[in-house]
Amino acid sequence: MYSKYEFWRKMSDEKHMLTVLRHQVAQDDSLHLYIFFRLDTLQKFSDMTHQYGGTLLWHRDFTDIPLAFLLQKPVIGLVEFDCSDPKSDPAGAFFHSLRIALGNRVIVSDDPTFPDKVKPLLTYDYAPIAFMGTDEEKPGPFYITDELMNIGVLLTCKVEIYDQPFDKEDYWIEFLCVNDSRDDLY
Template sequence: MYSTYKFWRKKPDEKHMLTALRHQVAQDASLHFYIFFKFETLQKFSDMTHQYGGALLWHKDFTDTPLGFLFRKPIIGLVEFDCSDPKSDPAGAFFHSLNTALGSRVMVSDDPTFPDKAKPLLTYDYSPATFIGTEEEKPKTFNITDELINAGALLTYRVEIYDQPVGKASYWMEFLCVNDSRDELY
């Protein structure tokens, strides 16, 4: 199904993976570069997309839900970056703050319907308690990476800061999952 690669990267070199990925996507017009973000306000989405050259495809606001007060970042959304545009900086958007990078997820797909397919998956992953549907429709086991790959993602990327090596507080743990059934990015 997919291969997972985990590796440490020094925080000062944080943008290397996404910069290389951006250049790869820019070479193929059928590929699309998406980042899933969580923010406190919709204005933060507007500011980020304006500053880093992205386009907000959809967003979901949990502030009006019964459990909305529990969310530190109640607004989620999917942003697409045109990698052929020199003003586009998805790596800068992803890493513009520690809190933005943690919990954000990069996805590359060649399926034009991917954003619509990803919306319910990312929404459910972020807030399973707000699922609206019958018990039969509710996912029994849910792995967001499996679901995104099945929905058409060629790869996913995220970072974490847990389990850092002793004395290595300046490292990220990067997770890259590549769809094995597709070879476009090899």
């Protein structure tokens, strides 16, 4: 079970929540902050991690699969940010541009095996056309937030722009999901 929060945030205040989250994660050595990115090239991962102080843990390039032309951003990857390092700027990386922020996901976990556990889930969620298993191995109904919470993610966040009311052109909606089954953290 998890609680889902949705709220409108002014685009000018875009970094507020991630800055607060970064400081919270820095207070606990067992917590790790990750961002799942979808980018155009592997070089963009290199540039972004160098500029904002992240570490690319894994990536997958879908340019070599059939129908790859359907994917707008054919390279995905998981980047970890050391929140105790003052040079680390996950909010800056996430909001590098509006085009980059949409569809990417911030994840907080305390599981040291998380990067390996999440790779097949995020890969399948992004490009189910690239699934190479048998029909029996293929996931049934698949909702990525449920899958992330089932492997023990503490918190996940993403931003989107859709259904903006007439008076909210300079806002976007943030989706924050918090794992309720982790009572030991409260």
